[in-house]
Amino acid sequence: MREKTILHKQARTILTKASGFLQGYSHTLNPYVGCAYGCSYCYVRKMPIALFREQSWGDYVDVKANAKSLLIKELRREKQKGPVTVFMSSSTDPYQPIEYKEELTRNLLEALTEDPPDFLFIQTRSPMVTRDLDLFQKLKDRLLVSITIETDEDSIRKQFSPQAPAIRGRLRALKELHANGIQTQAAIAPLLPSSPNFPKILRDHTNRITIDDFFMGDGSGGKRTKQLNIQNKYEPEHVYHWYDENAYKKLLRRFQQEFRDKELFISQQGFLPPT
């Protein structure tokens, strides 16, 4: 992994009003600014927080050093106003490598278990997420942990996000959380080329699958992704089959062989608080 610039900063606020794709939530919660995984397709690359930085996306991480004290205060205030449903995280990975040392996400989870929100959705692609199983168990059905598994083929993962954790570790983490009674899902998001075996592999790892793609999920009908030239990352034999707005239907049909319809979600539906 390339060397990262790590800065400790004081944040002004930690709970942000949710909007757009995440409008089913009251707030988003991002412990860090920046993301060391630097996925090629990350839509945050085209957002102001990334565009106005000198360094490239993936090369820096700001640690919000005062995040826990802010969260305790803001959570108390927001809960007085109405239901608090939190999406962690929308523009960073809460379990990226710096979290081993900082334990910032864990500190925030401690605050969230002491004063629980109505619902918490955790989105990550890191196997480190299992470290916090003890805290997840305290949140019970107020929590859903979503682990990104875009493909079952690690060679494909390496083409699109070489700095992100290997697929094998993510599968292991998903299985462990599921086996321990945590509500989980595999987020095939963005869907990448995968083998016909993918649904069978996931069958005993979780009972919830969400499929999303560049066209439905980047917030601009695929335009942002196109600007990132993602199509050039596909091997020629993949482009027309998988970089296509109908590819999700083919993947869905494969998953319908192993999963019931009520276990399968498409795009935004899979990232909203379960009803």
Ligand code: SF4
């Ligand atoms: S892990 Fe998520 S936030 Fe981080 S670079 Fe990848 S897509 Fe972006």
